[in-house]
Amino acid sequence: GIQVEQSPPDLILQEGANSTLRCNFSDSVNNLQWFHQNPWGQLINLFYIPSGTKQNGRLSATTVATERYSLLYISSSQTTDSGVYFCAVANQAGTALIFGKGTTLSVSS
């Protein structure tokens, strides 16, 4: 099945710093989503981005489907950005999501 790899596994930042999270996937996809899991376990939808570039406030994402990777950019990080960021994909044959292992982000003030 399709493999999803996220890097780095852990990231520690000072408030105000910028960061880039990466997601590599092993096959063609018809869905790619980025989620933020908050400390209470809730999964927050950040981006639905099977291809192209999107921006939402301080966050933006780019997926290069032909090269099988996606990037999540966080600018001017805040302590509330802390948590786990997951990349998830669905391959061409399916609709269920396959998750990467996540990047744990800690932002300190």
Place this chain on the structure above:
Amino acid sequence: SAVISQKPSRDICQRGTSLTIQCQVDSQVTMMFWYRQQPGQSLTLIATANQGSEATYESGFVIDKFPISRPNLTFSTLTVSNMSPEDSSIYLCSVDQTGDNEQFFGPGTRLTVL
């Protein structure tokens, strides 16, 4: 996006018992999914639940352990049967509301088995 609720939000159960988790959506959806997140781990798909048909289980998950019901287009239940401490996890349901494969998740049910 869909408003998705789950009950209970958390529970502590004794080994050998069963717990049924409910997932309610505020609009009709064709596909619903159940995921498990073990402590410190990522999410793993348990099964896909479509209304009017049997759930489709992923490798490693069986109907006897995780029976699923999908009686209508807005509701589903997942039962965790004969629980052991290894079943302690967050269980989440998700839906594809618009049919374009973007999924939205419920708040999860945090289960602890003693």
